[in-house]
Amino acid sequence: MPDAIVTGAGIAGLTTAIALAQKGWRVRVRERAARLEPVGAGIQLSPNALDVLHRLGVPIDQVGIAADSVVLRDGPSGRRIATVPVSSSDGRGYRVLHRADLQRVLLETVSGTSGVDLYLGDTLVDLDADEGGVRTAFETRQGTTQDRSDLLVAADGVHSAAARLLGFPAPVASGATALRFIAGSNVPSGPAAIEAWLGHRRHVVRYRIDAAGTQNLVVIVPDGDPSVGPVVTWDPALAAILAAAEPVGSWPLLTVEPRWRAETGWPIALIGDAAHAMLPYAAQGAAIAIEDAFVLASCVSGGGSPADGLRRFEALRTPRVKSVLDRVAFHKRVYHLPRPLSFARDLALAVRSPTSLRRDLAWLYDWRASAGGDDSTN
Ligand SMILES: Cc1cc2nc3c(=O)[nH]c(=O)nc-3n(C[C@H](O)[C@H](O)[C@H](O)COP(=O)(O)OP(=O)(O)OC[C@H]3O[C@@H](n4cnc5c(N)ncnc54)[C@H](O)[C@@H]3O)c2cc1C
Numbered sequence: 001m002p003d004a005i006v007t008g009a010g011i012a013g014l015t016t017a018i019a020l021a022q023k024g025w026r027v028r029v030r031e032r033a034a035r036l037e038p039v040g041a042g043i044q045l046s047p048n049a050l051d052v053l054h055r056l057g058v059p060i061d062q063v064g065i066a067a068d069s070v071v072l073r074d075g076p077s078g079r080r081i082a083t084v085p086v087s088s089s090d091g092r093g094y095r096v097l098h099r100a101d102l103q104r105v106l107l108e109t110v111s112g113t114s115g116v117d118l119y120l121g122d123t124l125v126d127l128d129a130d131e132g133g134v135r136t137a138f139e140t141r142q143g144t145t146q147d148r149s150d151l152l153v154a155a156d157g158v159h160s161a162a163a164r165l166l167g168f169p170a171p172v173a174s175g176a177t178a179l180r181f182i183a184g185s186n187v188p189s190g191p192a193a194i195e196a197w198l199g200h201r202r203h204v205v206r207y208r209i210d211a212a213g214t215q216n217l218v219v220i221v222p223d224g225d226p227s228v229g230p231v232v233t234w235d236p237a238l239a240a241i242l243a244a245a246e247p248v249g250s251w252p253l254l255t256v257e258p259r260w261r262a263e264t265g266w267p268i269a270l271i272g273d274a275a276h277a278m279l280p281y282a283a284q285g286a287a288i289a290i291e292d293a294f295v296l297a298s299c300v301s302g303g304g305s306p307a308d309g310l311r312r313f314e315a316l317r318t319p320r321v322k323s324v325l326d327r328v329a330f331h332k333r334v335y336h337l338p339r340p341l342s343f344a345r346d347l348a349l350a351v352r353s354p355t356s357l358r359r360d361l362a363w364l365y366d367w368r369a370s371a372g373g374d375d376s377t378n
Pocket of ligand 1: 278
């Protein structure tokens with residue numbers, strides 16, 4: 001039985017463990033944290049990610065709620081600009097939930113999957129490899145543990161130790177910070193739809209994350225001015241929710257150049273934020289990590305060596321990730337336009353029908369992974 005070590009038990013690592021074990025791998029997940037705390041706040045999961053989770057048997061429909069559209073608003077006036085449907089062409093829906101609930105259903109699936117062992121309190125500190133396998137060292141509560149596996153999957157996030165040990169540059173600041181808030185169900189709840197208020201160098205996203213009406217808010221602000229600042233004057237409805245919301249924390253938004261490395265021939269894959277941390281302007285970081293996990297497991301299980309599988313994996317993922325990163329950059333530009341350019345944006349969006357706006361994102365949301373890891377859309 002081939003065996004893999006996965007570093008990191010975030011969204012990417014847990015999904016990879018499930019996908020590899022279902023393909024007959026023995027998997028050891030080694031996670032730095034001593035306990036898996038319910039960190040983070042709300043998360044949106046688009047149909048491309050939900051399709052993978054369904055294929056893997058993750059009971060994702062038991063958590064969060066469905067959302068059918070994103071209502072775009074001009075921030076400073078609160079005026080509705082357009083409504084963008086978020087289902088895929090085949091009608092697969094979109095969900096909004098707390099990240100802790102996603103982590104919980106992934107963990108439940110991991111514990112119901114044979115062949116996966118999860119170790120907490122294990123920090124990757126060293127690695128070495130040749131074409132036949134990978135040697136790793138982890139700092140654990142008992143001291144340093146050496147390990148060896150046929151495959152190493154680095155799912156250890158944007159500050160990936162594996163990436164650092166492999167010589168990749170550190171992540172860089174994007175110039176923006178995300179301030180996150182949760183409002184309780186006692187705060188007047190908006191519609192089930194996701195709402196986004198767009199402004200110069202700032203925007204706000206709000207959505208409900210459960211049937212009780214708990215709401216998630218993300219306020220994106222420039223690094224030099226990390227307060228909600230003018231946002232509270234934009235729209236009385238938004239100001240009311242923000243006034244009653246509890247801060248969850250602030251996240252400096254970092255980026256990396258995609259970290260691909262299959263050409264070395266070493267059986268080491270980087271996935272999720274470790275490979276291509278994405279700014280949250282298209283809500284795709286976790287979704288693309290989930291896609292990565294599924295395609296990786298398919299590619300390294302289709303015969304041939306893990307190194308051959310990784311070449312196939314990166315050949316499939318490189319164009320997909322580039323397209324998503326391009327879309328993220330486009331959203332960033334368009335969301336944060338100053339006046340009067342924002343008026344032209346609003347006009348261009350307002351004249352389009354919801355159906356035509358949905359078509360812009362069909363390539364993203366209609367993506368489906370066949371069991372062979374072929375990522376053509378269907
Ligand atoms: C404000 C904000 C909003 C977002 N909204 C969305 C959204 O709506 N939809 C969406 O799809 N994405 C969203 N994202 C992106 C998403 O949160 C990330 O892309 C996703 O969580 C990345 O998962 P990951 O498993 O790759 O990394 P992480 O979640 O960072 O997990 C990495 C894991 O590795 C562990 N680790 C780190 N170092 C080591 C080590 N040396 N040894 C062992 N373990 C280690 C960490 O403890 C952690 O558990 C958002 C991001 C932000 C900042």
